[in-house]
Amino acid sequence: MGLEFLIIDFSANLKLNLELIQKNRHYYNQPQRTLFGATLVYVDENGNKKFFYFDIISEVLDHNAYFVNTALFKILSHSVFQSHQIKQLKIWCDNAKHFKNQELFFDFYKFSDEYGLKIQVNFFAEKH
Numbered sequence: 001m002g003l004e005f006l007i008i009d010f011s012a013n014l015k016l017n018l019e020l021i022q023k024n025r026h027y028y029n030q031p032q033r034t035l036f037g038a039t040l041v042y043v044d045e046n047g048n049k050k051f052f053y054f055d056i057i058s059e060v061l062d063h064n065a066y067f068v069n070t071a072l073f074k075i076l077s078h079s080v081f082q083s084h085q086i087k088q089l090k091i092w093c094d095n096a097k098h099f100k101n102q103e104l105f106f107d108f109y110k111f112s113d114e115y116g117l118k119i120q121v122n123f124f125a126e127k128h
Contacts, residue, residue, distance in 0.1 A: 004040060004043075004084065004086045004089055004090070005040070005041040005042075006038055006040055006089055007039045009037060010034065010037075010063050010098070011037060012035075014035055015030045016032065033057050033058060033059060034057070034062075035056070036056040036057075037056075038054040038056075039051055039052070040054070040084075042084055054074075056075075063096070064098050066103075067098070068099065072107070072111065088117070088118045088120075089118070089119050091119060092122045093123060094123065095123050095126050
């Protein structure tokens with residue numbers, strides 16, 4: 001349709017099986033998951049602003065460019081994203097090193113070619 005926004009960020013790693021009272025060995029051996037969130041902001045055919053939320057939960061705890069690349073690939077390939085026929089995408093993220101590096105900028109370039117998107121990357125001010 002037109003110009004859409006994608007806001008992306010990592011949440012703190014989530015601990016699973018957390019209980020109020022637990023033995024030491026359970027506390028220190030809790031499984032964790034990474035939560036990568038993305039919000040797609042777009043305007044529908046009636047001119048209404050809409051939001052669609054993507055939550056990617058993974059056992060991989062690395063917050064790096066490779067993880068962001070993989071997550072963005074899943075989002076851009078998702079049927080909801082594809083159904084909007086997006087041509088221009090403004091991506092907003094924070095200043096963390098997993099978003100601000102050459103590897104990810106090259107990935108944005110590849111995504112532009114692969115999905116026919118004009119991608120603009122914007123960064124929030126520090127300590128937002």
